[in-house]
Amino acid sequence: MKILVTGNAGFIGFHVASRLLERGDHVVGFDVVNDYYDPALKQARLGVLEEAAGQSKGNYVFVRADLADREAVNACFAEHRPDRVIHLAAQAGVRYSLDNPLAYVESNVVAFTNILEACRYNQVRHLTYASTSSVYGADTAMPFSEHQSVDHPLQFYAATKRANELMAHSYSHLFRLPTTGLRFFTVYGPWGRPDMALFLFTRNILAGKPIKLFNGGNHTRDFTFVDDIAEGVIRASDDIARPNADWNSDQPDPATSNAPFRLFNIGNNAPVKLVDYVEALEEALGRKAERELLPLQPGDVPDTFADVSELERTVGYRPATPVREGVHAFVDWYRRYYDAGAGR
Numbered sequence: 349m350k351i352l353v354t355g356n357a358g359f360i361g362f363h364v365a366s367r368l369l370e371r372g373d374h375v376v377g378f379d380v381v382n383d384y385y386d387p388a389l390k391q392a393r394l395g396v397l398e399e400a401a402g403q404s405k406g407n408y409v410f411v412r413a414d415l416a417d418r419e420a421v422n423a424c425f426a427e428h429r430p431d432r433v434i435h436l437a438a439q440a441g442v443r444y445s446l447d448n449p450l451a452y453v454e455s456n457v458v459a460f461t462n463i464l465e466a467c468r469y470n471q472v473r474h475l476t477y478a479s480t481s482s483v484y485g486a487d488t489a490m491p492f493s494e495h496q497s498v499d500h501p502l503q504f505y506a507a508t509k510r511a512n513e514l515m516a517h518s519y520s521h522l523f524r525l526p527t528t529g530l531r532f533f534t535v536y537g538p539w540g541r542p543d544m545a546l547f548l549f550t551r552n553i554l555a556g557k558p559i560k561l562f563n564g565g566n567h568t569r570d571f572t573f574v575d576d577i578a579e580g581v582i583r584a585s586d587d588i589a590r591p592n593a594d595w596n597s598d599q600p601d602p603a604t605s606n607a608p609f610r611l612f613n614i615g616n617n618a619p620v621k622l623v624d625y626v627e628a629l630e631e632a633l634g635r636k637a638e639r640e641l642l643p644l645q646p647g648d649v650p651d652t653f654a655d656v657s658e659l660e661r662t663v664g665y666r667p668a669t670p671v672r673e674g675v676h677a678f679v680d681w682y683r684r685y686y687d688a689g690a691g692r
């Protein structure tokens with residue numbers, strides 16, 4: 349099986365590509381390796397993948413290019429002919445989207461259009477792509493279910509991800525392209541993103557600097573361990589969406605019921621208060637944090653909570669790693685990575 353994994357220099361794409369190589373799939377990685385955060389971390393991830401590929405007899409190629417460049421995308425599909433696509437590249441980050449909307453149009457909307465077109469014309473058997481819990485916005489009934497209306501995203505980032513879901517639906521419907529969108533809930537773990545809370549908190553606690561707790565640390569988040577996300581992504585990709593997919597069969601919708609189109613939450617189904625997440629981190633680090641309590645930020649939602657019954661019913665999987673265990677795994681990785689001399 350040849351699988352194109354976009355965003356494989358990124359946090360989640362790296363984990364997904366590693367697992368696919370481990371089980372013997374042929375992986376085509378595609379990433380522009382931008383400098384949204386430390387490119388050295390992305391290069392280090394690519395180095396690990398190259399090593400893993402060495403062990404799996406060279407089943408790995410890497411294409412460094414921009415997905416917003418249609419010719420580069422088409423050339424990659426023409427040369428490598430992937431059977432399936434797992435699309436994880438994106439301009440991520442909620443706060444950054446407040447001041448940099450065009451980066452999201454390029455990397456999330458233009459790039460996604462190029463991926464859809466390439467899948468359409470190259471008979472790709474299944475497109476699996478990342479969406480986000482942010483599409484749910486605020487004032488949403490808990491836990492968040494795929495059956496709820498999500499047409500009022502709060503941030504521009506979420507708006508572009510919701511656009512991806514709608515664009516995928518139209519390609520599934522018009523061109524019978526099997527698509528599965530996965531709404532990830534706050535992902536954390538080894539090789540994590542330096543712009544996300546766990547990384548920022550760890551760096552500051554170790555440097556003896558205060559950590560910023562927005563909303564006074566009273567948010568709850570359905571923190572989800574990256575290994576569980578990678579497993580869910582691969583299982584969803586293996587289980588190809590078919591026409592009349594029954595994810596919404598209890599409320600048949602004539603607009604979607606005959607399209608090979610699915611959407612699933614992937615979350616831990618066990619929300620944790622931010623202050624408790626910090627406590628787990630303090631325990632793993634063996635140090636106390638100095639807390640700076642701040643108000644809710646524009647675009648932030650107070651709580652997230654995933655209903656994962658559709659994922660479990662369809663692909664037979666649900667994340668399960670407890671936050672304490674996952675935070676310890678992150679701290680172990682962080683210490684090894686920086687003790688090995690990686691720059692900050």
Ligand code: NAD
Nearest residue numbers: 355357358359360380381382414415437438455478532535
């Ligand atoms: P990441 O920033 O670590 O990885 C994204 C990768 O995509 C980066 O390596 C970047 O260089 C690449 N990229 C960006 N624009 C590109 C372009 N135009 N062409 C080619 N490559 C490009 O982010 P991540 O945390 O690994 O997120 C993966 C996916 O999951 C994203 O779609 C993100 O929106 C989604 N997501 C992540 C989380 C989370 O908590 N990490 C939560 C919800 C959704």
